[in-house]
Amino acid sequence: MSLGLRGTVEAEVVPRLLLAHGATGKTGGPSTLHTNPVRTPLHGDDVVNLAGLLLAPEMGPAQEFVQARVRLGARPEHLFTDLLAPAARHLGYLWEQDLCDFGDVTVGMCHLRTIMRDMSSLLLAEAEPVDPRRRVLLLPTPGDQHSFGLFMVAEFFRRAGWDVTTANPSGRDELAALVREQWYAVVGLSGGSGAKLDMVAGCIRAVRKNSRNRSVGVMVGGPIFTLHPDYVGLVGADDCAVDGRQAPVQAEKFIA
Template sequence: MSSGPVTLKRMLEPLRWRKSPDQPPQSQRCHHDPFDRDTVATIIESDIVPRLLMAHSIEPLTVRDRPQKRIDDLAVSRFAELPMTLEAAGLLDEVDRFIEAGVSVESVYIDLLAPAARSLGEMWTRDECDFVEVTMGLWRLQEVMREISGRYPSIRQSEGPAPRMACLFSPVPGDDHSFGALMIDDVFSRAGWESEVVPQPVRRELLDAVSRRPFDLIGLTVSRECAAGTLRSLITALRKASANPHVAIMVGGRRINEDPALVADVGADGTGTDARAALDVARRLVKAAPARASSQQ
C-alpha cells in the first residue's frame, strides 16, 4: 500500500511528464500526451479518485448492521456541483446529512464523492473551469474524506475457516499510473482475499511473481491507450508462467470501460466496471476456472 500522507501535491504528481530509460519502446507501451485536457480528466478518473478511495477506504461498524439507504441520482448530481462553490466545512455538512439519514460511509465515498471528483475532470475537459478551480475542488473533497476517515477507522475482514483466494494486481507495464491497482488491491483485501499488488512493474517482474505463487486471479489495470497486441502477448505469457494452470485473468480501467470488446480481444476472462462489480466477477471466474481451462484445451 502507499506510504506517507496523501497530499494534493502527491495526487497531482502524475501531471509531471517524465520519461524513463527503463520504459519499453513507444510501440509496446501505454502512453499519453502531456498536459492536455484529456490527460487531466483521465488522471482524475483513473488515478486521483482511486487513490483517494484507497487512502481513506473505510468500513464503519456504526452503519454496517442496519439497512443501507441509497443515494438517488438527483442528489449525486446536485452534490457534484458543490466542490466548486462550497468550502470543505460546507461539503462535510452535506455529507453528514447523508450519513445521518442512513447512507453507509462506503456508499458516500463510491457513490457521492468519487462522482464529484469525476465531474471536476469533465468540467475541465469542457473548458468550464480552470486548473486552479479543479485543484481547489479536489483539495476540498480530500479534506472531507480525511475528516470522515478519522471518525470511522478502517476494519479488515478477519480470515474465515475456508482458505482465502489469492490475487495479484498490477498496471500494465509501461503505464505509469498505479493508483487503480492500489485501490482494487485494497478492496479485495477487505473482502477477504489474500491480495498483492505490483504498483510499478516491468514485464519480467510480473512473470516472476506469478511463477512463484499459484494466484487464483491476476488483475491488470489499463488507464492509457495501449496496443491490443501488446496486452494479448502479456496475458498469454502470464498464463504460461503461472504456477496455477487454472488462473483467471481480469482486465479493467478506463481504457477497458471505453471499449469492453477488448476483454475478449486480448484473451482475458472478464472485467468489472467498478470495484463492486470486479469482486462479483472475480468470484465467479475463480469458481469456474477449472472447467474453463478444460474447455480451452
Template structure:
C-alpha cells in the same frame, strides 16, 4: 456491463439447463455457517451496523410487496399453461426489480433471506452461471452506482458486495474448506506505461475491505508483474489500462502472467474506460473478465477464484 470470456461461459441446450437445475445441489450452509461467513468475507473494521431493526423492517416489506406477489404470479400464470421451457426461463430471468430487491436484502443483515431469494430462482430453472451474469453481478454494479450517486456509503457498499461474495461462494461450495481462505489473494497492477492510479487504488480498497489479500504494483514492468505471480500464489490478477495505447503492453503482460504463474488456473480481470466502452475487448487481450466499477470487480474476483478452485479440485485446499 461485466463481460466473461467464452471459456468461462457454459452455454447448453434448454434441456441441459433444466437437467442441471434439477440435479444441482443446494449450498451446504446452515445458520451457524452463515454467521461464520460474516467474518470470513468482511474485514473486521468494516463489519459494523447499528440499524438492524430498521433494515429488517425494510426486508420484511420488500418480501411482502415484491417477492411474494411475483412468485404467486409465476405460479398462477406460468405453471398451469405449461409453456415451452424457453418461455419459463425467460419469465423467471431476473429483471430490474429483482436486482434492486436483492440489493435491498443484502444491504440488510439477513444473509439467510438472500440465500432463500437466490435459491427460489435457481429451483425454478436458472443455472448459477445465469444467476451470476443476470442477478449477482448486476446487483454489485447497482451498488456501485448507488455509491456514485451518494445513495449509500462505503460501509454499505462493502457489506453488500461482501455478502454477494458469500452467496456466490455458498452456491459454488467454495466456502466449505477453511484452508481456501489463505488463497483468496489478488495481484493488482497497472499496465506498464499507464499513469492512472485511481482505478487500481479503488479496486484495491474494496478488495481489502471484502477480506481479500492484495498485493499492488503501480510501477512494475511486464516482466516484474509476471515474476510476482511466479513467486507467490495468486488466485486472481487484476490489471488496469487507461487508454487504447496500453493495449499492446497489456496483452503482453497477460501472456507473460499465464506463462509464468505458479497458479496455472489464475484468473485475470481487466478494467478501465476502454473496457467499459467495449467489454468484448477483455477477451481480445487475453483476460477472463472485466468489470465497470470496483464493487463489481470484487464479485468478479470471487467468480474467478471459484472457477480456479473448481478446476484444481481437492489439491486446491492443500
C-alpha cells in the same frame, strides 16, 4: 487540450474501473446520481454539490458533507459507488468543459482521495474474514499510474475477504517476477487507452507464462474495455470488471 494533459486527467480523475456507472464529459454531460430511496439517503444533487465543495482550498466542508450522509444512514459501499466515484467523474466533466482549470481538479482529487481513505475504515468494518484462497494482485498497465478507480476496487476486494496486493510494475519483467514470487488466484489489470492494448496483451501473456498458479484468472478494467467488450478476449483476459462492487463477485469463479 494537449494529449499529454488529457491522458493525465483520464488516468487520475476518471475512476476507470467504475466508468460504467455513468458518463464523463466526453460521452454526454455531467454525472448525476440515480438513487434508490429505500437503499440510500443520498439525493440527486449530492454529486454536484460535493464536487463544488471539493474544489474549495479547504477540505473541511467536503469532509463534513460526506460525514453528514454517513449520519443519515448512507452505507459505505453506496458512498463509494454512488457519491465519491460520480463526484470524481464530475470533476473531469467540469475540466473538459473549461468550467475549472487543471489546478482546481488536482486539488479536488487530492481532497477526494483523503475522504476515500477516511471512508475505507467504515467500508472494511464489515469485511469478511480473509480467505487464503482469495489472493488478488491489482495493478495498472506498466506506464500508467495508480488510479482512483483501482484504489476503490482494492477496497471492495478487501471487504469481500480477499488478500489484496497492489503494485505498479515498471515493465513486464517486473510483473513476471511478482507472479512468480507469490501465488494469486486472480490478477487484475487496469488499462487506460486503446493505444496500449498491445501492452495489456503482453502483460497478460507474461502473467500466464510465469504465474505460480497455472490456472490464474485474469481480469481487466477501464473505459476501453467498458466501451469495447470484445477487446477483453482480444488481449487474452478472462473477464472484465464491471464496477468496483461487482469485481469481487465476478472473481469468485476463479476460486477452485
